[in-house]
Amino acid sequence: MDTSAVQRGPTDAELVGMLQTMIAARIYSTRCFNLQRQGRLGTMAPIDGNEATVVGCTYALQPEHDWIFSQYREFYALGRYGEEVIRRQVLYLAGHPEGSCYPAGVNVFPAQISLAAQIPHAVGMAWGQLRQGLPGVSVAFFGDGASSEGDFYEAANFAAVIKAPVIFMLINNGWAISTPTARQTAAATFADKAAAFGMPGVRVDGRDPIAVWEVVAAARARAVAGEGPTLVEAVTYRLGHHTTADDPTRYIPAEDMAAARAKDPVITYAAQLRELGLWDDAAQAAAEATAQAAIDAAVDAALATPLAPDAFFDHVYAETTPRMERQRALLLELEGKGQS
């Protein structure tokens, strides 16, 4: 392969770091999936297939300055933003509101479940960064399905007009739950939509973290230079469930899934680093063991944290309203009767 591009881009340590983070993402997600199936965590969306896009993107960012606005799937792959992310994610899945409270210094917004609603948030943050002269950018992760929402069009249009330092990371993984991309848009590509907003649209192989790194690094440079937002369409394939409440075997043809699995980014990227002499069996084993220990610790801590069902009242307003206090009292009363 042509290593010149790689040498211009991430360092060797970053190349290895990306693979370690991708492996960790798969292990974290798999463990959480299994815990959901064992009744110990709530509904979750597996990362399988999206690792390279998220990891390649975040390694091109500067976590101390750049903000992440994610939907529900990406958190397992945000290792670049620190181990606190997976700890919060497991807390979140275990039902703790604290799972959505990232400590100062971790520039990650909580998971957005409403489709596309995080995109205007990212633009709003980027606008603030612009007005305050801060050095960072904001990144919105969203899917091919979310790109059909009005929030995307409004936010992208506004961002382009004000030249907000934002990167729209559209992860096209082939499926919006059970809707294939062919039924999602009549456009030739999702990246084409950028033309309507007057911003660059770039289509990149979302299974190649190095390619994603390069595209995002360029988009970040543009944004920081005051040239405005970029729409990145990262093309990959969802290697499994939309969420734990879904059965993809009912709509994804088995042969399509088999073909996608043969290009599993976690496997192909590891093979690539082996060719470069940056990876071996020992590194693989160490990466797996490290990730396994991290997720086990996060799970132990989350499951050992007492659940307080009324805690969510604490996070709606700065001061709870009398009405909410009445609701809290009712909830606690019902809980006392074993009816909650």
Add this chain to the structure above:
Amino acid sequence: MTVRFALPDVGEGLHEAEIVRWLVGVGDTVVRDQPIVEVLTDKAQVELPSPAAGTVAAVTVAEGDIVTVGTVIVEIDDGSAPTAAPTAGPTAASTAMPTASVPIGTEGAAPPPPVPTIPTGRASGTRPKASPSTRRLAARLGVDLRTLPGSGPGGRILAADVETAARPGGPAAPATTAAPAAPAAPATTTETAGPAPVAAPLPQAGPLGPVPVARARATLGQLPAGTHPLRGIRRLTAASMAQTWSTIPHITGMDEVDATALLEARKRLQASLRDSGAEAEAAALTPLVLLAAAVARTLRRYPLVNAAVDPDGTSVTVRERVNLGIAVATPDGLIVPVVTDADRRDLVSLALEMQRLAGAARDRTVSAEELRGGTFTLTNYGALGGRFATPLILPGQAGIMGFGAIKERPIAVDGAVVARRTLPVVFSADHRIIDGDLSVAFQETVLGYIAEPLTLLLGA
């Protein structure tokens, strides 16, 4: 210690799931997160991974069982001292996780994927291919999918295959074999929308009409000692009956009436139909048809009986239409098709509709629509030979009337004891809205029509 693994809610708001296949057995060694069982939910078939590493100590539910969320389905001995809390807590110490490790990327070859996501490598030959809805249908109809050839793509079993199999004489009829179906509508109580009966009748010719012989008497009540899951219609019946028994305060009145005039009227009506060549109509005109006409007219006179207490118990809804549910015995239990607007039909229309629905219920062509909307139910338990009974009201209704066996019995007529063919009539009512006065008035009105069938001509 023993880790007890309870069926989790693997969907969103799931209440139960069917155990499709155990992937491990008692004594097997398992590692944490190893798939141990396949379950079928409303949404999907999923594999459940083991919550702990250890040895399978007990499998507490069987394949085919439908299990409520929260039920312990397997016990795993994790080999630790029995001091730890007996929950399915995380076992961080168990690091062995061969099936769930991340793929080792070497030559890009696809190694086994992580445990969860898409189940691959499943032994497809061991499990019949069918959609969850087809599986549910099969469970309801008591059809064993493993015995069925599928007519769909790739041998997939379709709903039509299950329905065919469920018919008597089908390729894989239910275990409770149907005897030759005879026309008529007998039986006990049951449900409204879905199948959900009470008890199956015995094979006997009933006095009100021939009884479809649902189950040979010798097969009734036959089960070996032990615990058996309730399946299909029986499970629905159990739920329906428990609901009505626990929510409706029943009162049941019992009486007996001289049926001589009714039987005579039926005979003359049949003769009249035959004279005009209406042989089929004559055959359909069972005594139960006349009784249904009598009840329908009586419901029109007392609207509060054609009603239901609303679920929160604070209001009553009086129905506009009179739709009579008629319990029909089938090989798998009772089904209650509904004769709509029974009060507005003439006797021939009523007879033909009752006959059609009874046939449809027995050969499984009755539609879900034809099982819905009943406002009152009739049960011809006398087809079984009994005299009095205390039938249970179906959820969503306020009353059920049952008819015992017509037999010669001694009664007093004008001061003398004579032998007459009498019909026992019982009426169960929802005491929340129906007191003894209304209950008796309703029942005596029906008895009046039976004693003097000509008054049916007067309408309500």
